[in-house]
Amino acid sequence: MSQNELNDGNEQTDSALGGSTAGSDGSATDSDNSLITTDVRTGDATGHGGSERTVVETRDLDVYYGDERAIDDVSMEIPENHVTALIGPSGCGKSTFLRCVNRMNDLIDIARVDGTITLRGTDIYDERVDPVALRRKVGMVFQKPNPFPKSIRDNVAYGLEVQGREVTDERIEESLRAAALWDEVKDQLDESGLALSGGQQQRLCIARAIAPDPEIVLMDEPTSALDPIAASKIEDLIDELVEDYTVIIVTHNMQQAARISDKTAVFLTGGELVEFGDTNKIFEDPDDDRVEDYITGKFG
């Protein structure tokens, strides 16, 4: 991870949820369902259908940190209700790409984004787009489980409150159920989230991320700090989440990408998107020799 200018803990999560570090006063209202506070169309919102309808599209995307280019001219269409995996060697820009989709890179002073990223047709870097509203639609889960030092209930409630949503027992239960955690914690909702195992903590973080009912869940190596059993539970969970959400996941684990994703994007050094397509095709018969070399472990 190269997130040296972001705090690796709760402040980062707070921002990803639209909290204070992002400049939010939590005043977004429940009825504010658009990204933009003016009357610009937010695109077709006919809901999830498992189709290949594009939900996020990048066009000629470049990202720079100062003079260093981290993403190089990336154009990509990410389908809704599918899992898209971003793979590639360390430093090739996977996390940078992910952080563009909910504008977490706004928090890095030297980061600059050129080109466009649209969410259902709306340019998310349009000056009229409210990053808090964007982050309600685009939730994020980090590599290291990072629940707040609060009760399990309050962790999930935070995901609702920070987006100005009503906190109800039903919504808390729904979020914990959707994160496959309810049965394990329903009798200890007032106990600290930090008392859970690593895998449970990560599912709690997923519950917190999906509490505001986003459309997209970004996951940055969500299982790399977990043991294989806990990781496998998260993989099963991702399989379920994609019924309701679009998942974009960064992973270093090639088998994991092959197991859980429908589409795979292969980035290589310099932030070039070398190949993007159906996961089976990428893993079994990639067009680009460099993808084959990377996947078969010749480099990276």
Ligand SMILES: Nc1ncnc2c1ncn2[C@@H]1O[C@H](COP(=O)(O)OP(=O)(O)OP(=O)(O)O)[C@@H](O)[C@H]1O
């Ligand atoms: N906050 C930052 N400030 C300056 N440079 C950065 C910052 N974050 C990332 N970079 C640089 O941008 C490039 C891409 O980094 P990024 O973290 O997006 O890659 P990655 O593919 O996610 O890497 P890893 O797999 O190791 O997490 C790297 O050269 C990195 O050093």
